[in-house]
Amino acid sequence: MNERMIHRHTRLSIFMHWFNAFCWFALLLTGLGLIKNEQLNPVGAWFPSLMRSLFGGGENLLMVHQYLGLIWAGAFLAYVLFKRRETWAFLKEVFTVSPASDMLWLVKMNLKMTMGRKGLQRFGLTPDMPPQGFYNFGQKLFAQASVVGGVVIVVTGLVMFFSTISMDNPGPAAWSRVIHYLTVGVVFAGLLVHIFMAAISREERPAFMSMFTGNVSEHYARHHHPLWHAQVATEKDKDD
């Protein structure tokens, strides 16, 4: 590895990413374990039974789910409060899209990932991809879903948490659970693609490694995130 590396993620971002990943995984499993009703549990009653055995009862499972959820939300709240500039920059980055070229990128990426270059040719498309910034459009879509979904999940979770503490009307808790479940389901659908792209697909392996080291090779940056690479290069020139 004698190639020049470009700094991509701070230590704090890396920590937040893996903290988020751990919380998501744990909250998903404990949450799924809370749905004991066979009409509602998507995987069947064996899973909640197993989780209840592991945690020593549904009430313990609920407690772990609730307090881990609060810790998860609290950590992100702290990040937003103490890292306002970084949060704003992140939100601006992931919610800024250029519809025409990004949609083309999405179509091409789907064809490339499932049918390869031949697939692109079959539809009369060139193998080059519309240039992407710090995040590509797929990463942006998943980040948007995570941000919006995260807010919805936390708000509905808080409604359910406070239902037996201070709420006199049961309706909000009942509907919050429906929205909570739906949102988690949709974000989880995206999460499958996110995990595949990062950890399994060969193309994005350097991005996966950067979630540990914080750096990507200049070659990767130039080929996968050319707009970001150009930006970094000009900043570098200015510094020099």
Add this chain to the structure above:
Amino acid sequence: MKKYAMVIDSSVCIDCKACMASCKVQNNVPRGYWRNWIKHTIPDFSKGPLTRTHFQPGGCMQCDNPTCVQACPSGATYKDPQNGIVHVNEALCIGCGNCIKACPYDARFRHPDKRVPDKCDFCFSSGRLERGLLPACVDTCPTKARVFGDLSDPDSDVSRLLRDKPAVRVLAKGGIDTKPNMYYVAATAPTDWAGEVEFPGAFTVMATLVNPVVKVAVGLSALGVAVMWAKQIFSPDKEESEHESSAPGKD
């Protein structure tokens, strides 16, 4: 395994409401709420001295087909396989109110302080059954209208009563038989007061709409991942892998 039930001779009920009062004391039922009840017919005073009112003691019927349990997403309300009692696990309940709506007998209420459902459990949680005592309402009934016992024991009072005499049950409207374990000896009135089993909107939407949507979304996503994975394994783009491995050298 026990199967607790109540067999009631409503013809001897004198509407003294001692069962309701003793239940309230035993279970600390909050002011304005009741775990059990005495229903009555509307007297027809045109009959003069022959005017009659029929009183009917009741409470949670600990159904064998408990729609309250079916409406509970988390299993916080459940039917105890050991004794047939429908319990509420207050620590697991988030107070969504599904079960309260799903009970056609209106046997549940939302506890105003605990904000979780409260209902008759044959005095199980008060510890009376453990100590060999009858439920408070049965113990206190001066005319012995309420009889409590184990249906799976052929020598219990409830088994003998049901063997010796015909019995009726008050059923929900709308065709869903919740299979209540509260029997009325010979006949009773009123019998038309139970409502329909009503699954709340939040439950129905989750079961019939949101759950399929989530399954399809996750399924399609998993399918996409499977296709991408298969493509990577079985027909990787040649140039792509060369380009990756030879890349550092080129720069």
